[in-house]
Amino acid sequence: MRTKTxxxxxxxxxxxxxxxxxxAGAYDVFQGMEGTIKISGGTAHIPVMQxxxxxxxxxxxxxxxxxxxxxxxxxxxxxGEGLVDIGNSGRKPTDEEIAAYNLKxxxxxxxxxxxxxxxxxxxxxxxxxxxxxxxxxxxxxxKDVGGPDKAIHVFTRDEASGTREVFWEKALKKxxxxxxxxxxxxxxxxxxxxxTDPAAIGYMSVGHIDASVAPVTLDGVTPSVDTVRNGxxxxxxxxxxxxxxxxxPLVKAFLDTLHSPEGRAIIEAQGFIPVP
Amino acid sequence: xxxxxxxxxxxxxxxxxxGAAVVTAAALTGAIFLYMVVLAFPLFxxxxxxxxxTQDWAPLQGRYGIRPMIAASLALSFGALALAIPISLxxxxxxxxxxxxxxxxxxxxxxxxMTGIPTVVYGFVGVFLVVPAVRDVFxxxxxxxxxxxxxxxxxxxxxxxxxxxxxxxxSVPKEYVLAASALGAGPAEKFLWxxxxxARVGLITxxxxxxxxxxxDTLVSLMLAGNAAVFPSNLFHSVRTLxxxxxxxxAADFQSLEFASIFACGVVLYTVNAAVALVAWNLRSRVLExxx
Amino acid sequence: MxxxxxxxxxxxxxxxxxxxxxxGAGLVVGFVIRRGAPALRPxxxxxxxxPWHAVFGNVPVFDGLWPAVLGTVSVVLLAVGFAVPLGLAAxxxxxxxxxxxxxxxxxxxxDILAGIPSIVIGLFGFSLSLTLHRFVSPRIGPCLxxxxxxxxxxxxxYLIRAVQSALEGLPLSLRLTALSLGAHxxxxxxxxxxxxxxxxxxxxxxxxIGRCAEDTAVxxxxxxxxxxxxxxxxxxxxxxxxxxxxxxxxxxxxxxxxERGFGAAIILLxxxxxxxxxxxxxxxxxxRQAFYGR
Numbered sequence: 061m062r063t064k065t066x067x068x069x070x071x072x073x074x075x076x077x078x079x080x081x082x083x084a085g086a087y088d089v090f091q092g093m094e095g096t097i098k099i100s101g102g103t104a105h106i107p108v109m110q111x112x113x114x115x116x117x118x119x120x121x122x123x124x125x126x127x128x129x130x131x132x133x134x135x136x137x138x139x140g141e142g143l144v145d146i147g148n149s150g151r152k153p154t155d156e157e158i159a160a161y162n163l164k165x166x167x168x169x170x171x172x173x174x175x176x177x178x179x180x181x182x183x184x185x186x187x188x189x190x191x192x193x194x195x196x197x198x199x200x201x202x203k204d205v206g207g208p209d210k211a212i213h214v215f216t217r218d219e220a221s222g223t224r225e226v227f228w229e230k231a232l233k234k235x236x237x238x239x240x241x242x243x244x245x246x247x248x249x250x251x252x253x254x255x256t257d258p259a260a261i262g263y264m265s266v267g268h269i270d271a272s273v274a275p276v277t278l279d280g281v282t283p284s285v286d287t288v289r290n291g292x293x294x295x296x297x298x299x300x301x302x303x304x305x306x307x308x309p310l311v312k313a314f315l316d317t318l319h320s321p322e323g324r325a326i327i328e329a330q331g332f333i334p335v336p
Numbered sequence: 337x338x339x340x341x342x343x344x345x346x347x348x349x350x351x352x353x354x355g356a357a358v359v360t361a362a363a364l365t366g367a368i369f370l371y372m373v374v375l376a377f378p379l380f381x382x383x384x385x386x387x388x389x390t391q392d393w394a395p396l397q398g399r400y401g402i403r404p405m406i407a408a409s410l411a412l413s414f415g416a417l418a419l420a421i422p423i424s425l426x427x428x429x430x431x432x433x434x435x436x437x438x439x440x441x442x443x444x445x446x447x448x449x450m451t452g453i454p455t456v457v458y459g460f461v462g463v464f465l466v467v468p469a470v471r472d473v474f475x476x477x478x479x480x481x482x483x484x485x486x487x488x489x490x491x492x493x494x495x496x497x498x499x500x501x502x503x504x505x506x507s508v509p510k511e512y513v514l515a516a517s518a519l520g521a522g523p524a525e526k527f528l529w530x531x532x533x534x535a536r537v538g539l540i541t542x543x544x545x546x547x548x549x550x551x552x553d554t555l556v557s558l559m560l561a562g563n564a565a566v567f568p569s570n571l572f573h574s575v576r577t578l579x580x581x582x583x584x585x586x587a588a589d590f591q592s593l594e595f596a597s598i599f600a601c602g603v604v605l606y607t608v609n610a611a612v613a614l615v616a617w618n619l620r621s622r623v624l625e626x627x628x
Numbered sequence: 629m630x631x632x633x634x635x636x637x638x639x640x641x642x643x644x645x646x647x648x649x650x651x652g653a654g655l656v657v658g659f660v661i662r663r664g665a666p667a668l669r670p671x672x673x674x675x676x677x678x679p680w681h682a683v684f685g686n687v688p689v690f691d692g693l694w695p696a697v698l699g700t701v702s703v704v705l706l707a708v709g710f711a712v713p714l715g716l717a718a719x720x721x722x723x724x725x726x727x728x729x730x731x732x733x734x735x736x737x738x739d740i741l742a743g744i745p746s747i748v749i750g751l752f753g754f755s756l757s758l759t760l761h762r763f764v765s766p767r768i769g770p771c772l773x774x775x776x777x778x779x780x781x782x783x784x785x786y787l788i789r790a791v792q793s794a795l796e797g798l799p800l801s802l803r804l805t806a807l808s809l810g811a812h813x814x815x816x817x818x819x820x821x822x823x824x825x826x827x828x829x830x831x832x833x834x835x836x837i838g839r840c841a842e843d844t845a846v847x848x849x850x851x852x853x854x855x856x857x858x859x860x861x862x863x864x865x866x867x868x869x870x871x872x873x874x875x876x877x878x879x880x881x882x883x884x885x886x887e888r889g890f891g892a893a894i895i896l897l898x899x900x901x902x903x904x905x906x907x908x909x910x911x912x913x914x915x916r917q918a919f920y921g922r
Binding site for chain 3: 344346347350351353354355357358360361362364365366367368371372375422423424425426427429430431434435439443446447448449450451452453454455456457458459460461463464465491494495498522523524527528545548551552553554555559579582583586598599602605606609610612613614616617621
């Protein structure tokens with residue numbers, strides 16, 4: 061989507077260069093801008109996107125930001141096809157994707173993918189082998205891993221999910237996932253599913269973890285913002301916002317806000333590690 | 337009857353405009369089918385039609401068959417029908433013949449109003465009431481399974497079926513019913529031996545249309561059936577219907593075979609529902625011939 | 629022959645079934661009302677924004693249903709605006725001008741159209757937008773006008789049928805009198821037939837409005853999103869009540885959001901049932917004869 065007129069574009073570039081460098085107010089950069097930003101893709105990014113959109117839209121009613129989900133695969137495809145301005149992904153786009161769509165990749169956070177269970181589940185620590193066996197469907201009862209005698213309900217993500225891709229590569233080591241697992245379409249849906257089922261196990265973005273689910277310690281390392289940041293928790297990935305070619309000024313302003321102090325505060329509040 | 341009326345110019349103009357509208361509307365029917373087939377083509381070309389319909393779904397191993405989804409859709413529809421048909425029959429019987437006038441009228445009005453309840457509300461209640469209940473009562477699985485979807489879907493298709501049955505039963509010529517009364521038949525006899533057989537065409541039509549509705553429903557199965565793409569082997573297992581598959585995979589890569597699979601699902605859905613519509617239309621026109 | 633015994637069993641079974649149906653629906657509605665009643669406050673619609681300014685000013689609404697309500701209203705009005713003229717025209721044609729094989733084939737086509745699952749229509753709309761996006765203009769994608777178009781397709785067969793049976797259900801004497809006095813077909817339609825069947829057609833339109841308002845599968849694929857603000861342009865995404873309910877059911881992040889979901893369900897129920905009851909009362913006033921044609 062283009063900004064309304066070229067004049068505003070040039071004005072905003074001037075504003076960016078002059079005011080942005082001198083004065084803090086990260087949202088001042090949008091002064092005088094109008095237009096729409098369409099965002100879709102990774103569901104882990106949604107809370108940050110929505111928070112930022114809220115800040116910007118409250119200050120500048122002339123700017124409209126729509127946020128949709130769909131998963132990392134959707135984000136990359138839609139931005140590549142020109143259906144949205146920013147396509148979020150929880151995995152780095154492949155070289156083929158970058159070449160095919162002329163993508164500019166823009167990382168703004170680091171996030172972990174944690175195994176989660178219901179808070180009342182006594183099993184809070186598993187080895188990598190146990191996790192692989194559970195998700196493959198070879199271990200089917202919680203008592204086989206030190207828990208109560210209950211069948212394990214496995215939840216997994218849909219095919220378009222970047223979270224799933226990362227989990228499958230780094231935790232499951234590309235092993236099989238039981239075909240009988242329940243499929244949920246987003247991080248939020250995974251959280252709801254695990255939070256409402258005492259026998260559930262799933263995986264989701266570390267940033268999404270709150271009191272309603274319990275993270276599982278993997279091979280002795282507890283997934284948290286700190287262990288992801290210093291690298292001891294290995295199952296991690298970047299959060300990327302991709303654009304097709306160079307972003308328009310409005311979109312660039314939005315992406316730059318993610319690195320501003322206000323943006324970083326939002327990112328940290330949501331449980332991610334801002335980059336750089 | 338003259339085929340070509342002299343008709344004024346306005347009539348010819350009307351015929352033209354209205355005819356164009358009709359043709360556009362009818363063309364939509366064909367266009368939808370065409371789109372499904374064309375966009376499913378990569379899948380059909382990659383593996384024969386037979387293979388697409390009979391293989392399992394394992395995209396990581398290169399298998400794009402929609403057999404599990406077809407089976408799940410059928411299992412869900414037949415399950416819901418099995419539950420809903422006897423109950424709808426009983427309810428319709430209550431309203432038309434076997435209930436006392438005041439309660440019967442109340443039930444009739446209630447069922448008429450019930451058809452206005454949105455599908456998404458059924459699904460919503462299913463997620464927060466039925467799924468936990470199934471999980472706790474049966475202790476087998478996460479609660480998001482075939483059974484939960486069957487229970488809610490059966491409730492959802494019941495009001496339409498009841499109204500259809502009522503219509504069919506009330507269309508039985510009054511003379512037959514009166515004749516039976518004159519011969520000493522009580523309400524039960526009249527219902528079993530006169531009304532049911534005479535109304536059977538209408539009843540079958542109602543069942544067919546309810547089947548079409550159940551087969552094509554998306555939200556209930558998307559929210560309640562668990563969405564695992566496996567062949568349904570157990571009431572308490574998670575399953576994925578054709579409709580849920582479309583909603584889930586719509587997000588995938590536009591060029592991939594996964595994406596093409598949703599159009600294969602679309603073709604199957606369209607064909608089954610078109611067949612149902614054709615059979616129902618046939619039955620209805622036969623009824624109209626007999627009861628002008 | 630045991631008349632009383634058989635009668636009794638049958639009667640119990642019938643009453644039991646009626647009870648099951650009524651209590652099933654009652655359970656659904658009651659559950660929604662019980663869980664959603666606490667949420668029925670102005671903040672359900674407007675979140676933290678002041679209601680007056682949110683509606684008439686430019687204050688954006690977050691955490692409120694107002695954008696979704698507006699979105700639903702917009703898409704329904706557009707859909708009905710597209711479908712009613714087309715349905716009216718097609719229905720008149722079928723009732724007045726079509727004969728024999730043509731009429732049969734058209735009836736079959738519309739019956740098939742009526743039977744197409746809503747998600748297939750949504751899929752058609754989505755792929756249509758892909759085609760338009762690639763060959764016409766890159767600005768086109770899933771959006772408000774596409775959703776309205778697809779919803780229109782969804783309700784078109786019902787409108788056609790309603791118009792057709794309304795016209796065909798008019799007593800023969802009414803249909804022929806004006807013609808016998810020398811009026812031609814179009815005059816007959818305009819001054820006699822259509823005004824007489826207005827009630828029945830209105831019922832059909834109201835039912836179509838209800839159907840558009842509650843549908844989720846179509847808008848899921850053609851342009852509804854979880855966050856979009858007030859609908860401002862035909863070519864943009866929009867929010868909608870049924871989509872919001874679906875979205876909340878799988879990914880609510882707080883108890884307030886869940887309560888809002890139930891509140892949204894109450895609003896949607898009220899809209900759908902309200903429209904349905906209006907249509908029913910009109911239908912009862914004009915009598916079954918005129919509506920069903922027999």
